[in-house]
Amino acid sequence: MIEQELKMIPAREPPKMAVGTIAWLRGNLFTGPLGTAAILLIIYGLILTVPPLVQWLFLDATWFGASSEACDREGACWAFITARLDQFIYGFYPSEEYWRPNLFFAQLAVLVGWLSIKSTPWKKWVLGYSLVIMPVVSWFLLYGDIFGLAKVDTHQWGGLMLTLLLALCGMIASLPFGVLLALGRRSDMPVIRSLCTAYIELWRGVPLITVLFMASVMLPLFMPVEVSFDKLLRAMIGIIMFQSAYMAEVVRGGLQAIPKGQFEAFDSLGLSYWQGMIMIVLPQAMRLVIPGVVNTFIALFKDTSLVLVIGLFDLLAIIQAGLNDPKWLGNSIEGYLFAGFVFWIFCFGMSKYSQRLEQQLHQGH
Amino acid sequence: MSDPEGASINNTSSGPVNRLLNSILLLWRDASIRPLIMQAVVVLLVVAMGAWVINNTMNNLETRGISTGFDFLSQEAGFGILQSLVEYDESHSxxxxxxxxxxxxxxxxxxxxxxxxxxxxxxxxxxxxxxxxxxxxxxxxxxxxxxxxxxxxxxxxxxxxxxxxxxxxxxxxxxxxxxxxxxxxxxxxxxxxQGLSAVFISCLVAVGLALFLRYKHRKQRVETGKGISGAPYLMAALIVGIPAITWWLSGAxxxxxxxxxxxxxxxxxxxxxxxxxxxxxxxxxxxxxxxxxxxxxxxxxxxxxxxxxxxxxxxxxxxxxxxxxxxxxxxxxxxxxxxxxxxxxxxxxxxxxxxxxxxxxVFAGTTLNQTGQAVEVIAMTMAVYLTISLSVSLLMNIYNKRVALIER
Known part of the structure; x- marks a missing residue:
């Protein structure tokens, strides 16, 4: 008979390491020849750009000085920023009154901290204070002319202070209007529904810049001759009208997510429309839309920079004006980097906050 | 209408004023009439406010000596524009x-x-x-x-x-x-x-033919499981070939x-x-x-x-x-x-x-400054953006309806 030789099949290769640095590198960086080539190219590009950038930004930079002439080194001229920092923050606010904006900033910081830290008590009351009382208090604090505070006219306001004020005002005032418009758009009454829809679509369909133009040029025409509006107030009205439409759409999203049973339930309990909305529907809907609200706030915060076109000096406009100062010519990159950095800190912080909220909301279900 | 509360008011009240109030209250309580009243009030408010605004605007324009209407559109503009896709100079309107x-x-x-x-x-x-x-x-x-x-x-x-x-x-x-x-x-x-326009037209024809072929190819593949063999190459040949031949023939x-x-x-x-x-x-x-x-x-x-x-x-x-x-x-x-x-x-x-x-x-800036006709200019500017937005939204809705997942 044929003698069969029994042979072992050769052992398979051991599986590649799935843990450890090398495995991570293989899985995430050097994925095949194409991936490796891409990585090497990227690393080469980074080596080429990052060290000179750091050199320019920090190592070779001039930090203090009285004019562009102080910046005789190769790097960035941060002296432009440090010398004018007060103006960038407070605008043309008189310097002996700086404690008032400072108090406003401090109040803002405390409120934001209080509301975003999870374990603090009395959230409802603090939220109520921030939405209703804080704007009024802040106005009197900054404007003065009351309780022996010196009057500081709004044309002296500017810089970061103005940016924050415009954003806050747009945000807080647009909330109630947004809620009303959203309810109107979902109303059973055809006239109210179509009016609200028309309003929302009109403002969402045009750019903010035309709204600001309209507010600054046409609002004075719309009012009786004897009524005259402050430039800041006109910008605020424009921003609020615009922002309300966006807010309404966000709130509507929340309203649509509330199951129909909730509406039927409050109806059958004998609650009126407003009772049901305020006690049953809105509390649930508003909780759902917080991330969306924060996102519109981010957009609004960036959009406040447009008030420059109607001649208000927000953070960007005041830096732009500073760049034209003959003492500080040629510092545009530094100026824009600083402005970008400030805006970025605020917006990035808010977007992280909204992402965290979104995750928390997801876990609830 | 047999509202118990309304009835109780009816019992305790007398006199024409109370009776009138009572009947208004009854109307207000009626679920089919109340929305009508509310909407009528809203319409009245909106119309009143619109009339007030228009009246104010007219007064303001008159005191400032600004003309109204769209006649300015045919006046000579008299300013230059940095970049223009159509023929334009200072003498245009x-x-x-x-x-x-x-x-x-x-x-x-x-x-x-x-x-x-x-x-x-x-x-x-x-x-x-x-x-x-x-x-x-x-x-x-x-x-x-x-x-x-x-x-x-x-x-x-x-x-x-x-x-x-x-x-x-x-x-x-x-x-x-x-x-x-x-x-x-x-x-x-x-x-x-000269002759290049023929090439251009032939390009369009070629793309059209290629798209038609692609449609046929897909349809056949869905129906029989096998498409037209070599369809991608045929499409490429069409798109490159037709214009090239036209070019060569016309000597453009x-x-x-x-x-x-x-x-x-x-x-x-x-x-x-x-x-x-x-x-x-x-x-x-x-x-x-x-x-x-x-x-x-x-x-x-x-x-x-x-x-x-x-x-x-x-x-x-x-x-x-x-x-x-x-x-x-x-x-x-x-x-x-x-x-x-x-x-x-x-x-x-x-x-x-x-x-x-x-x-x-150009328009809401220079033209507005030169003519001063803020209302017309801003309205026209907004109308343009609004038209773009609304027409895109409309197309979007149609698209959404088409691709929306058809659920069981």
């Missing part, structure tokens, strides 16, 4: 400035949408790449540019970067054709000569008008003015950061099981992507993507801040 503005807005919007889509899709896919470094880099790009105001970015490109380019005499040049300097980017302009020629340095600036050729360049750069990068997030969300929304199912059916990775992942992702991507396109079109109005002659700059 204000109506013409309106057209020039709209065309410039559309130009920057269309170009911006194209570049932002390309860059955005690349960044969105890169962010999901298994390559860790690439994913990090693209997320840094997205998080940086998304969180900085667009106006600031426009200023940065215009005043900090493009303003640092050399003067025309020291241009960066590529051969004798491409020049980049302070005054813009100059490149050769193809000049159509094409020349280039080259930019040349004359005096202090370049003449001839085509140019992209720095205002357009800066605006385009900023709009592209800013919108691309948002589009990247939209794309990422869309791709992530396709469940892993779909890919696994496709793989177990024996589809190759490329086919899985094109037949299973992308069609499903597109349903999630397209609505927010259109939103981003609309945002880009609206954001192009920031052009006015650096003097790019878009609609807002």
């Amino acid at each position: 204000y109506g013409r400035t309106f057209t020039v503005g709209i065309l410039n807005t559309l130009l920057v919007s269309v170009l911006g949408i194209f570049f932002a889509t390309v860059l955005g899709f690349l960044m969105g896919v890169a962010r999901l790449s298994p390559n860790w470094l690439l994913a990090r880099l693209s997320s840094v790009f997205i998080e940086t540019f998304r969180n900085i105001p667009l106006l600031l970015q426009i200023f940065f490109w215009y005043f900090a970067v493009l303003a640092a380019l050399p003067h025309p005499r020291q241009s960066y040049a590529l051969g004798d054709a491409l020049f980049l300097n302070l005054r813009g980017f100059f490149f050769p302009k193809p000049v159509m000569e 020629t094409m020349t280039f008008d080259m930019p040349e340095l004359k005096g202090f600036n370049f003449r001839g050729g085509l140019s992209i003015i720095p205002e357009l360049g800066a605006l385009l750069l900023a709009l592209t990068i800013y919108t691309a950061a948002f589009i990247a997030e939209v794309v990422r969300a869309g791709i992530e929304s396709v469940q892993k099981g779909q890919k696994e199912a496709a793989a177990s059916l024996g589809l190759k990775p490329g086919k899985t992507l094109s037949l299973v992942v992308i069609p499903q992702a597109m349903k999630v991507i397209v609505p927010p993507l259109t939103n981003q396109y609309l945002n880009l079109a609206k954001n192009s109005s920031l052009a006015t801040a650096i003097g790019y002659p878009d609609l807002v700059n």
Whole structure:
């Protein structure tokens, strides 16, 4: 008979390491020849750009000085920023009154901290204070002319202070209007529904810049001759009208997510429309839309920079004006980097906050 | 109408005034009449407010001596515009400035949408790449540019970067054709000569035929499982072949008008003015950061099981992507993507801040200042943007209805 030789099949290769640095590198960086080539190219590009950038930004930079002439080194001229920092923050606010904006900033910081830290008590009351009382208090604090505070006219306001004020005002005032418009758009009454829809679509369909133009040029025409509006107030009205439409759409999203049973339930309990909305529907809907609200706030915060076109000096406009100062010519990159950095800190912080909220909301279900 | 509360009021009250109040209360309590009353009140309020505003405006215009109506559109404008897609000079009318503005807005919007889509899709896919470094880099790009105001970015490109380019005499040049300097980017302009229009038409015909072939091919594949053999090659042959043959037969020629340095600036050729360049750069990068997030969300929304199912059916990775992942992702991507396109079109109005002659700059800026007819000018400007927005939303709704998932 044929003698069969029994042979072992050769052992398979051991599986590649799935843990450890090398495995991570293989899985995430050097994925095949194409991936490796891409990585090497990227690393080469980074080596080429990052060290000179750091050199320019920090190592070779001039930090203090009285004019562009102080910046005789190769790097960035941060002296432009440090010398004018007060103006960038407070605008043309008189310097002996700086404690008032400072108090406003401090109040803002405390409120934001209080509301975003999870374990603090009395959230409802603090939220109520921030939405209703804080704007009024802040106005009197900054404007003065009351309780022996010196009057500081709004044309002296500017810089970061103005940016924050415009954003806050747009945000807080647009909330109630947004809620009303959203309810109107979902109303059973055809006239109210179509009016609200028309309003929302009109403002969402045009750019903010035309709204600001309209507010600054046409609002004075719309009012009786004897009524005259402050430039800041006109910008605020424009921003609020615009922002309300966006807010309404966000709130509507929340309203649509509330199951129909909730509406039927409050109806059958004998609650009126407003009772049901305020006690049953809105509390649930508003909780759902917080991330969306924060996102519109981010957009609004960036959009406040447009008030420059109607001649208000927000953070960007005041830096732009500073760049034209003959003492500080040629510092545009530094100026824009600083402005970008400030805006970025605020917006990035808010977007992280909204992402965290979104995750928390997801876990609830 | 047999409301118990209404009845109790009826019992305790007497006299004509009370009876009137009572009947009003009864009407108010009636669920079918109350909405009518409320709507009537709202209409009255809106009409009253509108009348008040119109009355005030008329008074104001009269006291300021500003004329009304649209007659100004036919008056001579008398100012120059930096860039125009149609023939325009100082002697044209204000109506013409309106057209020039709209065309410039559309130009920057269309170009911006194209570049932002390309860059955005690349960044969105890169962010999901298994390559860790690439994913990090693209997320840094997205998080940086998304969180900085667009106006600031426009200023940065215009005043900090493009303003640092050399003067025309020291241009960066590529051969004798491409020049980049302070005054813009100059490149050769193809000049159509006779016969070239035939080539152009034949291109359209070729694309049409190719699309028809593709449709037939797909239809046959769905019906029989096998498409027309060699259809992709046939399509390529059509698209390249027909225009080439037409070109050869008609003997058309094409020349280039080259930019040349004359005096202090370049003449001839085509140019992209720095205002357009800066605006385009900023709009592209800013919108691309948002589009990247939209794309990422869309791709992530396709469940892993779909890919696994496709793989177990024996589809190759490329086919899985094109037949299973992308069609499903597109349903999630397209609505927010259109939103981003609309945002880009609206954001192009920031052009006015650096003097790019878009609609807002030319019309709501110079024309408004010269004529003083704020109401008409702003209304026309808003109407243009509104028309764009609403018509795109309309198309969007139709598209959404078509692709919406048909549930059981």
